[in-house]
Structure formats: C-alpha cells, structure tokens
Amino acid sequence: YGAAAVILGRFIAIARTFITVLAGAGSMDARRFAAYSAIGAFLWVTSMTVLGYLIGNVPAVKNNLDVAILVIVAVSVLPIAIHRLRARRGGSHA
Numbered sequence: 001y002g003a004a005a006v007i008l009g010r011f012i013a014i015a016r017t018f019i020t021v022l023a024g025a026g027s028m029d030a031r032r033f034a035a036y037s038a039i040g041a042f043l044w045v046t047s048m049t050v051l052g053y054l055i056g057n058v059p060a061v062k063n064n065l066d067v068a069i070l071v072i073v074a075v076s077v078l079p080i081a082i083h084r085l086r087a088r089r090g091g092s093h094a
Contacts, residue, residue, distance in 0.1 A: 002026070002028065002036075003032075003036045005019055005022070005023075006019055006023060006028075006033060006036035006037055006040060007036050007039055007040040007043065008040070009040065010037075010040035010041060010043065010044040011040075011044060020033075055068075
C-alpha cells in the first residue's frame with residue numbers, strides 16, 4: 001500500500017515497527033519514504049495536539065485529569081490483557 005502504509009503506520013504502534021523494513025524490502029525510494037514519513041509525522045503530531053486540546057477542555061476530563069490518564073493507560077493495556085486471558089484459557093494463541 002506504499003504511501004498510505006507509511007503515513008498511517010505512524011498511528012499504529014506495531015505497524016510503525018515494521019513499516020521501515022517493509023518499505024525497504026518493497027524497494028521504496030528513500031526520498032519517497034522520507035517524504036511520506038514526514039507527512040505521517042506531521043499528521044500524527046497535529047492530530048494528537050488538537051485531540052489533546054479538545055479533550056483537555058472537556059470539564060469532566062479537566063477536573064479529573066488523573067482519572068483520564070488512568071483510563072488512557074488501561075485502554076492501552078487492554079489488548080495485551082485480553083490476549084493473555086485468552087491464552088491462559090486455551091483460546092487464541094495468535
């Protein structure tokens with residue numbers, strides 16, 4: 001998926017890990033990769049800054065910032081916890 005993969009890879013942690021290797025294996029030109037990577041970085045920083053500003057101005061979040069941070073961390077760790085529980089119960093090992 002070339003350019004889209006490099007740009008969107010900024011938003012998905014596991015994709016960000018492998019996208020450089022895949023771009024190289026797919027013979028993507030270094031200049032093209034750098035340009036799309038810069039675009040992805042710009043979009044990532046801009047979107048996260050705007051999202052933080054918008055969410056930070058929500059009174060419930062503003063008045064309970066510590067709870068909001070704990071919720072964000074919990075949501076981030078949830079996929080790992082689900083995977084471990086499934087593996088422990090004999091479910092999906094993928």
